[in-house]
Amino acid sequence: MSARGQRPSTFRWRPRAYLLFGAGVALVGAGLAIPNPAPLFLAVPLLLAPIAAGLLGPRASPRAAVDWQIGGTGRDVDVTGTLGFEAPTDARDIVVQFPVPPGLVARAPARIERDARTIRFALAWTAPEPLVVPVPPPRVSWRDPADLVERSVYQDPPTLLVERFPAELVRIGSVHLERTIALPGETISRGVGPSGEFFGIREATPTEPPRRINWTATARAGRLLANEFRVERTGDVLILIDARPSSLGPWVDAQLFSLALAAAHGISESFLRERARVGLAIYGEFLDAVPLAGGRTQRLRIRRALLAARMTTAPGPSERCAVALRRYFPPGVTTILLSSLADEASAHLVPFVRRRGFPVVVLSPSPLPLIIESEFSSGEDGQLITRIAHLLRRRRIAQTWRDAPVVDWEDYWTVGGLVELLRRPGRIGRGW
Numbered sequence: 001m002s003a004r005g006q007r008p009s010t011f012r013w014r015p016r017a018y019l020l021f022g023a024g025v026a027l028v029g030a031g032l033a034i035p036n037p038a039p040l041f042l043a044v045p046l047l048l049a050p051i052a053a054g055l056l057g058p059r060a061s062p063r064a065a066v067d068w069q070i071g072g073t074g075r076d077v078d079v080t081g082t083l084g085f086e087a088p089t090d091a092r093d094i095v096v097q098f099p100v101p102p103g104l105v106a107r108a109p110a111r112i113e114r115d116a117r118t119i120r121f122a123l124a125w126t127a128p129e130p131l132v133v134p135v136p137p138p139r140v141s142w143r144d145p146a147d148l149v150e151r152s153v154y155q156d157p158p159t160l161l162v163e164r165f166p167a168e169l170v171r172i173g174s175v176h177l178e179r180t181i182a183l184p185g186e187t188i189s190r191g192v193g194p195s196g197e198f199f200g201i202r203e204a205t206p207t208e209p210p211r212r213i214n215w216t217a218t219a220r221a222g223r224l225l226a227n228e229f230r231v232e233r234t235g236d237v238l239i240l241i242d243a244r245p246s247s248l249g250p251w252v253d254a255q256l257f258s259l260a261l262a263a264a265h266g267i268s269e270s271f272l273r274e275r276a277r278v279g280l281a282i283y284g285e286f287l288d289a290v291p292l293a294g295g296r297t298q299r300l301r302i303r304r305a306l307l308a309a310r311m312t313t314a315p316g317p318s319e320r321c322a323v324a325l326r327r328y329f330p331p332g333v334t335t336i337l338l339s340s341l342a343d344e345a346s347a348h349l350v351p352f353v354r355r356r357g358f359p360v361v362v363l364s365p366s367p368l369p370l371i372i373e374s375e376f377s378s379g380e381d382g383q384l385i386t387r388i389a390h391l392l393r394r395r396r397i398a399q400t401w402r403d404a405p406v407v408d409w410e411d412y413w414t415v416g417g418l419v420e421l422l423r424r425p426g427r428i429g430r431g432w
Helices: 015-033 038-056 215-221 250-273 296-308 318-328 344-355 379-400 416-423
Strands: 011-013 063-071 076-085 094-097 105-114 118-126 131-134 139-143 149-152 161-164 196-203 225-229 236-242 277-283 287-293 334-338 360-365 406-409
Touching: 011 015, 015 038, 038 149, 076 094, 094 118, 131 250, 131 296, 161 250, 215 225, 236 250, 236 318, 236 344, 250 277, 250 296, 250 334, 250 360, 277 296, 277 318, 287 296, 287 318, 318 344, 334 344, 344 360, 344 379, 360 379, 360 416, 379 406, 406 416
Parallel strands: 236 277, 236 334, 334 360, 360 406
Antiparallel strands: 011 149, 063 076, 076 118, 094 139, 105 118, 131 161, 139 149, 196 225, 277 287
16 A cells, blocks of 8 residues: 555544643642642543543544545636545544645635535635646544544545646647657568558557557567557657756746746647657756656656656756766757756756757746846836846847757746747757
8 A cells, every 4th residue: 555545543632632631630739739639529520531532532543535626727726526434433523624735826715515424625726837736635634522632534535636837738749840760679661551651669548449459569568559650650859857956046946947847747748649759857966867658658657757856956067968868868859958047057958968969949937037027026226127137038048049949938828939939840850
């Protein structure tokens, strides 16, 4: 059983129980200090009340059946669901709290309705910026009516993932990218199948026709595998995320890194939906890579890697990233670099990657909406500082354009510039 689904048996005294114990002990001490039994009689119910509350409650952790789902569109995130309990647990004795995931803001208080066996809830959050974050499970515990004891409730809710990214990323997978060179050991079949030349083998979908199943590979692997043909593919794409800290500070770096993860998630989902092969690389001190692949399994791999990604505290040199890319990915694959370009170290990553044979396009989340316009938006001095910051930003982007095209991502809810850049013929490819 996973750590998320382990059944806790924690038993805790509430603060009110400690007050009763303290008062009871004080009365016992007073009764022993003076020749009067009255304080001892008063101390007995105070000492026995918390013990009785613990004995009359459930012997083990109650079990809660959690059923919840995510709704809402755009920036709005709506979570609705129920908590179900079996007899003899009374749902009215259950205390439930819903922590807000990092990056989200509650736009309305949680609505909770109860009856004897069910707790119904509705949560309303807002995403100020694009993000990909799991919803933490609710904190559920049983408490006695006198609020003296508390026991944790066992729950194993299904995982919910908040996915909010620009709408253009949903259609970016329809962009036809240049095909990479054949991997070592690949050969192009002269036989043309129903959808073109044979390319490779992939995981079979539930609606796969039987004639496309590769039965020999299926027998060897023990799972359904299907043939993939070149006409079905739109090309390969590599998503590279710069996870090194910059001179902007930890808070701004964390915000920009969260935006990069959201963009990487949207790009990978869109291209995988179009049967393209997608790879992921996250570079901090060393390179963490998910090699090129397609299908539902690759979607889970990339999602797991993005959720586990963290900013590094010991940045590695840019050349190390470029060298490591050749170990996992073939040269020539279209590479989308997600980097803030906040300092020289991040800008130097672009020429190193390009010289190793990877045509690069940079999607750079701008830090200006986070630090400049929010702090220096009023007054003549503030406008001057904002203007200078924009000029310095343009200068950095212009310098990077010498090695690769750059999309300055200032409006976090739109990436139309990236889509147009990828659609532009001859802009991205080996000839750039």
